[in-house]
Each structure stands twice: as structure tokens, then as C-alpha cells.
Amino acid sequence: MSRRTVLATAAAVAALAATASPALAAAAGGPAARAPRADRLVDNRFWTSHKDWSTGTHQGTAAVSGARPGLRIERPAGRTDYADPHTGKTxxxxxxxxxxxAHRSTVPATELIASWNARTPAGTWLQVELRGTYSDKTKTPWYVMGRWTSGDDKETDIRRTSVDDQTDGKSTVWTDTLSLDDTTTGLRVVSYQLRLTLYRKPGATGTPTVWRLGAMASAVPDRFTVPASKPGLAKELTVPRYSQEIHAGQYPEYDNGGEAWCSPTSSQMIIEFWGRRPTAEDLSWVDPSYADPQVCHAARYTFDYQYNGCGNWPFNAAYASTYKDLQGVVTRLASLTELESLIAAGLPAITSQSFLRDELTGAGYDTAGHLMTVIGFTADGDVIANDPASPSNAAVRRVYKRREWENIWLRTKRYNATGKVVSGTGGVCYLYFPTKLTARQRAALAAVGIH
Structure with missing residues (x-):
């Protein structure tokens, strides 16, 4: 259970289209694999190919070809001073x-979330910015969506950080999410540009390399409940099980373990599902008396020094991509059926949800925002999840009632324990997957707009 305040803002737009069979057909490589539907109210656009990186405007950057195309520094375009607010050093x-x-979204959006995959050698870092164009033809400022490094060396690296207090009176950036301030006015973000700045020490030859950059734009309608879906799959993936709770009190500098570590614990489960894990050298800093040191490592390297926690969604996806040939994105899914299509193709997902304990039978806790790993579905269609909010690794595998689970995940509005209306996540999830995919996996991802 993260301390993360759930920031999903909903738009009062048409009801979400109910679509069961297209996603499952896509997972099987059927006709629906051709292109994502515009009626999903979610638009994903990611730059990943050499052709993608050759577009836009380059100021000292160059596209890199090869098995994994990317972007890197070819020559410096200039110098700048950066005062790190978390170290006090300039x-x-x-x-x-x-x-x-500019990318024109298929969805006039109320929210946008950027995510990226990169490698930043010691002494390098990157900044991702987004500028949107509103439906009234005005533009947002260049909002900083993250200042990120895969490193954490106190002498050579900046502190990984989101940037607070960014607003133009129409929209605001809340940690990792650009959200319209008032969705009832009809104002929407209809297109956007991304700007990527790569940094290194003067005179150095190393460079960040970015393989994937993009954003998810969405306009999920206000809703306290969502339509019930019909079960379409019985399958369970074998995913490692890790409890966040056995880490309670560990590393206060990375938010003290326990309930604050749901996101990195979930991330580590899927990273290891794909056969990746930190080396013994990577883990040498962890107290040897601690079980599952790789979870401590994930917490350290997803930590957002401004948010003061490990729940920054894009930082988790970026952490996953630091492992060889692994990719990570933040997106929204439109239905539980879409999640079934991913599981059918062998792709587990990390989902974000918030609920009171009586809204999810068997959970035994309340949460304003929690990440768990969906690994399958029972014959009755119930959700099989590796829930890190469990007292031990052995207790992590849970089965949750389908109807309860899809509602707490997909809704955008809910009542908290005091009866106040607060927000839900509207289907947010992380998807991690290798660069080499089967045809069925590619089709399942394409059906939910991920390429």
C-alpha cells in the first residue's frame, strides 16, 4: 500500500466502449491486432525505431541504429548549470x-503520462518534458515530467526527481501525471510534443541512450462503477512472489519499506518473471541480514527524491528497462478483458487500484493507492494476483472476486472511509516485456496500443 495520492482525474465524456472479443482476438493474432481502437479513450504513442528517432528537431543528438535503435548525444549543443534541490550542489x-x-492524440485528453526506457552511465542523466496543445489552440508550458538517472552515486549522479508546482491555471503536473484542472469546461489536450534533453559532465564521452519515449493520453469518464465483464480465460503465469511487508522499517532514506514499497516490489516480481535480476555486486550495498535484497535494490533505484517515495509510475517503468533488453511502459487498459488478452499471451501486468477493505474481499486492508501484479484468472474468471501487501512471500498469491476487482481498478471515483468523494486510477497499469516477443505477444500489446 503506497502513500501515493491517487491523482487520476476523470472527464465527463462518453461511456467507455465495452469490447471483449477484439482484445482476445488480437491475443490470438486475429483481425483486431491491426490497430488499437480510437474508442478506447486511451491513446499511446511511443518513439522506438530509427525512423522515429530521425524525426523531430535534433540539437546535438543522433539516432542510433541496430538491434535496439535509440537516441544519444553526438555532440554537445551547449552547457547549463543545474542546482540539485536534493543535494544542494550546483x-x-x-x-x-x-x-x-507533434502527435495528435486519437483521444482529446484529460490526462497524460510520459514514460521512457534508457541507460544513463555514471555522470549522465536525462530530462523529459511535454508540451500540450489545448482544444482552444493555446499551449501548455514545457512541463518537466521527470529528471531521471539510472544511477544513485552521491558523487557523480543527480538525485532522481519529479518537479512540483507546475501549472498554467488550466492544467497541473502531479508528480508524474499532467492533469486538466477542470474537466467540466470541455477543454482538452488534443496534441502534444515531447522534448528530451541528455546531460553529461563537460568534456566527457559517455552519453545516455534512450530506446523508448512516449506518452499515454486518456479521457476516462467519471464513474463510480464500471460495466461487468464476462470471463474469457482460465490461465495462471508462474511469477515470483515477494512481500513488501517483510521489509517494514528497512532503509528509511527510501521510504522505510513495508507499505510504501508496493510499486518496486511488484516491479521486481515481473522483472524476474522475464529472467532478469540484479547481480551480487549490484546487491552488495544491502544489509546481508535482509531477505530478498533485490526488493531493497528496486526501492532504491525507483525512489523519487521529490515525491519522497518509490511510487512514481514512469520511474518504475524506467527501472525495469535498465535490465538487458527489457522494456517498460505506463498505460491504461479499458477493460478486464484486455488484461485477460495480455495474460493469455504470457504478459503479466502491474495494476494500480484504491479501495476500502470491504470493497475487496480477502484483502484485509484499505488503501489510497496500491500496486499489485496480476498473474492470471481462475476458471470462474476471478483475478489471481501476486499482492505484495501480504505478511510473507508464501501468502502473496491471492484470488480476488472478479466483479470487485475490476471495479476498484477501472473506476475513477470512489468514497473514502469518511464518505468523501476521491479519485480512482481508471485502469492504470505498468507493462514490462522483452525486446524479443512472440507474434502473439506483439499482437496482444498492439491491441492495447503498445508498439
């Missing part, structure tokens, strides 16, 4: 910059 950095072409 340093000079040289930089190069790529500004992507």
Missing part, C-alpha cells in the same frame, strides 16, 4: 536535445 553540465514532432 554543477555544470553539457547537453544535447531532441524535440519530437
Amino acid at each position: 554543477a555544470t553540465w553539457e547537453y544535447a536535445r531532441w524535440t519530437g514532432p
Whole structure:
């Protein structure tokens, strides 16, 4: 159970289209695999190919070809000073910059979340910015969506951080989410650009390399309940089981373990499902008396020093991508049926939900925002989840009632324990997957807009 305040903002737009069979057909490589539906109210656009990286405006950056195309510094475009608010140090950095072409979303959006996959050698880092165009033809500022490094060396690296207090009176960035301030006015974000700035120490030859950059734009309608879906799959994936609770009190500098570590614990489960894990050298900093040191490692390297926690969604996806040939994205799914299609193709997912304990039978806790790993479905259609909010690794596997679970995940509005109306996540999830996929996996991802 994260301390994360759930920031999903909902738009009063048409009801979400109910679509069961297309997603399952896509998972089987059927006709629905051709293109994601515009009526999903979720638009994903990611730059990943050499052709993608060759577009836009380059200021000292260059597209890299090969098995995993990307973007890197070719030559510095200039120098700048950065005062790190979390170390108190000011340093000079040289930089190069790529500004992507405008992308017109299939969804006039109320929320946007950027995510990226990169490698940043010691002494390098990157900044992701997003500028939206509103339906009234005005533009947002260039909002900082994250300042990120895969490293955490106190001498050579900046502190990984989101940026607070960004607003233009129409929209605001809340940690990792750009959200319209008032969705009832009809104002929407209809297109956006991404800007990527790569930094290194002056005179250095190393460079960040970015393989994937993009954003999810969405306009999920206000709803306290969602339509019930019909079960369409009975399958369970074998995913490692880790409890966040056995880490309670560990590493106060990374938010003290326990309930604050649901996101990195879930991330580590799927990273290891794909056969990746930190080396013994990577884990040498962890107290040897602690069980599952890789969970401690995930918490440290997803930690957002401004948010003061490990629940930054894009930082978790970026952490997953630091492992060889692994990719991570943040998106929304439109239905439990879409999640079934991913499981059918062998793709587990990390989902974000919030609920009172009596809304999810068997959970035994309340949460304003919690991540868990969905690994399958029973013959009756109930959800099989590795829930890190469990007292031990052995207790992590849970079976939750389908109707309860899909509602707490997909709704955008709920009542808290005091009866106040608060927000829900509207189907947010992380998807981690390798660069080499089967045709069925590619089709299942394409059906939910991920390429």
C-alpha cells in the first residue's frame, strides 16, 4: 500500500466502449491486432525505431541504429548549470536535445503520462518534458515530467526527481501525471510534443541512450462503477512472489519499506518473471541480514527524491528497462478483458487500484493507492494476483472476486472511509516485456496500443 495520492482525474465524456472479443482476438493474432481502437479513450504513442528517432528537431543528438535503435548525444549543443534541490550542489553540465514532432492524440485528453526506457552511465542523466496543445489552440508550458538517472552515486549522479508546482491555471503536473484542472469546461489536450534533453559532465564521452519515449493520453469518464465483464480465460503465469511487508522499517532514506514499497516490489516480481535480476555486486550495498535484497535494490533505484517515495509510475517503468533488453511502459487498459488478452499471451501486468477493505474481499486492508501484479484468472474468471501487501512471500498469491476487482481498478471515483468523494486510477497499469516477443505477444500489446 503506497502513500501515493491517487491523482487520476476523470472527464465527463462518453461511456467507455465495452469490447471483449477484439482484445482476445488480437491475443490470438486475429483481425483486431491491426490497430488499437480510437474508442478506447486511451491513446499511446511511443518513439522506438530509427525512423522515429530521425524525426523531430535534433540539437546535438543522433539516432542510433541496430538491434535496439535509440537516441544519444553526438555532440554537445551547449552547457547549463543545474542546482540539485536534493543535494544542494550546483554543477555544470553539457547537453544535447531532441524535440519530437507533434502527435495528435486519437483521444482529446484529460490526462497524460510520459514514460521512457534508457541507460544513463555514471555522470549522465536525462530530462523529459511535454508540451500540450489545448482544444482552444493555446499551449501548455514545457512541463518537466521527470529528471531521471539510472544511477544513485552521491558523487557523480543527480538525485532522481519529479518537479512540483507546475501549472498554467488550466492544467497541473502531479508528480508524474499532467492533469486538466477542470474537466467540466470541455477543454482538452488534443496534441502534444515531447522534448528530451541528455546531460553529461563537460568534456566527457559517455552519453545516455534512450530506446523508448512516449506518452499515454486518456479521457476516462467519471464513474463510480464500471460495466461487468464476462470471463474469457482460465490461465495462471508462474511469477515470483515477494512481500513488501517483510521489509517494514528497512532503509528509511527510501521510504522505510513495508507499505510504501508496493510499486518496486511488484516491479521486481515481473522483472524476474522475464529472467532478469540484479547481480551480487549490484546487491552488495544491502544489509546481508535482509531477505530478498533485490526488493531493497528496486526501492532504491525507483525512489523519487521529490515525491519522497518509490511510487512514481514512469520511474518504475524506467527501472525495469535498465535490465538487458527489457522494456517498460505506463498505460491504461479499458477493460478486464484486455488484461485477460495480455495474460493469455504470457504478459503479466502491474495494476494500480484504491479501495476500502470491504470493497475487496480477502484483502484485509484499505488503501489510497496500491500496486499489485496480476498473474492470471481462475476458471470462474476471478483475478489471481501476486499482492505484495501480504505478511510473507508464501501468502502473496491471492484470488480476488472478479466483479470487485475490476471495479476498484477501472473506476475513477470512489468514497473514502469518511464518505468523501476521491479519485480512482481508471485502469492504470505498468507493462514490462522483452525486446524479443512472440507474434502473439506483439499482437496482444498492439491491441492495447503498445508498439
